[in-house]
Amino acid sequence: MEDIFEKERIAVAERVAAEALIIDVDGFEGPLDLLLTLSRTQKVDLRKISVLELAHQYLAFVEKAKALRLELAADYLVMAAWLAFLKSRLLLPPDPSEEGPSGEELAAHLAFQLERLQAMRDSAARLMGRDQLGRDFFARGQIEVVERVKQVTYTATLLDLMQGYARLRTRDDFRPFVMDRDSVFTMEQALERMRDLIGYTGEWTDIVSYLPDGWANDPVKRRSATAATFAASLELVKEGHLEIRQSESFAPIELRKRTSR
Amino acid sequence: MTEDYDLKEESLFEAPPMGEQERMIEAILFASAEPVTVRELEARMPHGCDAAEAIVHLRKRYEGRGVNLSKVGDAWTMRTSPDLGYLMQKETVETRKLSRAAIETLAIIAYHQPVTRAEIEEIRGVSVSRGTVDQLLEMEWIRFGRRKMTPGRPVTFVVTQNFLGHFGLETARDLPGLKELRSAGLLENRPPPGTVPGPGDMDDEDDTNEGQSELFED
C-alpha cells in the first residue's frame, strides 16, 4: 500500500515538474539553457553528468511538449535531432568504419558546454555580488572643476622661412600661367579656313601654302599654325574631302581635293 | 647630448618634499570623481615629482579610513570604504536593472576577452541580441577590442576601465574565480569535435592566447 502511494507521489511530482518545465519553456534561453536545467535533476556534479541520461530527458521533454501541442522553436527541435543522433551513437558499439567523432567525444563536448555555461553564470552572479560603485562605495560628490588652460605655441621651420622668402623674391620672375592666345592658331580655326580653301585645290599643293597670312614668319606662330593646319587636314581626309601625301620623311606634305569618282 | 642636458636640468629643479607631494596628490584625487593616471598626476604637479612613490605613502595613510585609495587600471582614485555603504542611501544611484542576458554577456566578455559575438553566442547557446550589446556599450562597461585574425576579421569585445572601476577591480586579472576557471579549462574556446580546423583557426588560437596572456598572465 505504502509503496503504491510512494510511487504515485513520485509520478505526480514528476508530472508537475515536467509540466512546470513545459509551461516555462518561454523562460528558457534556448536548448542549452534547458539542458542545463534538466541536468540539475541528476543532482550530480556537472563533470560527472550522464549525457545519455540527459539526452533521454530532453527527448522526453520534447515528446511531452508535442503531446501538449506546444509549439517549440526550431532550435529546440534541432537540438532534439542532434541528441537523438548522439543517443544512438552512445548506445551502439562504435563502428570502426564510421567517420567523424565518437559518441563519447560528442558527449564530452556537450558536458563541457554545459559546465562552461554554468561557470559563466556563477561568475556573473559573483561579479554582481561584488561591491559596486554608487551602491557600496562612492566617488567624490563634490567634484572640483579642473580649469583647462590652453596654451598655443606656434612653430615654423627654417625651411618654411626660406621658402616663404623665396616665394616672395621670385614672384616677379613668374606670371600666372595662362595660354598665350595671341600666337595660337586653333584647329577649329584651321578647319574653318581649310573648308573654305579646299574647293580651289585640284593639284597637289604644299601644306605650307595653306597657313594663314602673317603666321609663317614668326616661329612661334608658324609652329602653332602648322600643327593646327595639319590636324585639320587629317580631319578632312578622314571626312573624305581631301587627300594627303608625303614622299619621304621630312619631305613637304602635299594636299589636294579628293575627286569624286 | 640632449639627455645629459635634461638630467642636469632636472637636478636643478628641487622637487617638493615627499610630504608635500602627498598633499598634492591627495588634493587632485580628492577633487576628481574619475580615476587619474600617474602620468596625468605628474603632468599637473611641479617638475621632478614622483607621483608613484607619493601614492604609496598616501595609500598607506588612508588605510582603514572612511575613504580609501584604489587603483583602477593604471589610474588612481579615492572611494568611500565599502563597509560604510549603508550610510550613503542618499548618494546611492539607482542603476538600471540589467537583464540576465546582459549580465551573462558581460561576464563572458570579462572572463573571455577579447571575445567575438560568435564566441559569446557559442557559450550562451543563444544569439546575442543587439540591444544587450548596445546597452553594455552605452554604459561604457564594454568596448570594441581589436579585430580577430580569423576569416571575416570579426570585431571583439573587451571590458573597459569604467567596468573595472564600477566593480572595484584593479585589472581584469582580479576577476573573482578567474584562476580556478582557467585551470579547469573553462575559459578555453574548445571547438566541437569533428569540426575541421579551417585556415586561420591557428591564427585564432594564437590571437586568443595572446590576448589572454596580455590580460591575464603575469
Added chain:
Amino acid sequence: MTEDYDLKEESLFEAPPMGEQERMIEAILFASAEPVTVRELEARMPHGCDAAEAIVHLRKRYEGRGVNLSKVGDAWTMRTSPDLGYLMQKETVETRKLSRAAIETLAIIAYHQPVTRAEIEEIRGVSVSRGTVDQLLEMEWIRFGRRKMTPGRPVTFVVTQNFLGHFGLETARDLPGLKELRSAGLLENRPPPGTVPGPGDMDDEDDTNEGQSELFED
C-alpha cells in the same frame, strides 16, 4: 526620572568608537555633493554618535593635509587646500603651424632687418595685418629696432635672439642667400605655389617640403 531613563537607554546602545565615527563622517562628507549639517550627519549615523565631537577629531586629522574640513554656515564640507589651487588647472599645449602671412613677414624681417612695416608691405605686395606683427612680437621672434631716419621716423623690426635660437642660427647673416636657395632647389623655375591655383599644386608643394626637409635637417 525621565532623564535617568534616557541616559540608561543611551547606554544600552553601544555607540561606535570615536575612530569609527570619524570614518563615517569622512565617508559622508566625501561622497556628498553639498555641505552636511551636524544634525543630518547624526541622522545618518547609528544611534548614539556624537558627530560634533567626531568632526573636531577629523578636522584635526586633516590639518595641513591636501584636503581640509571647513564649515559653510552650519554645515561641514571637505575642500582641497587653498594653497594647492594651482593644481586644479590642467595645462594643454597645442602646437600650430605659423600662418603663411606670418612666415613671410618673419622672413622679410630676417633678411632685411632693420625693416619698417611699409617696406615689408612693399616686398609682400600686400598690407601686413597688425595681428601678424603682434603675434611675432608676442612669440618674441621679432622686436622693435631703432627708428629709421626717414620722414615720419618709422619704427623698424629686427629678429631676436630667440628667433636665432629657434632656427639654429648664430646670426641673421647665416640665412642662406637667394643663390643658395636656388642651388638647394628651393627656387625652381616654376610658378610659386599659391600664385597659380593650378591642379595638383598643393600636392606639389607638400612633396617639395618633404624632399627638402631631408636636405636641411642634418
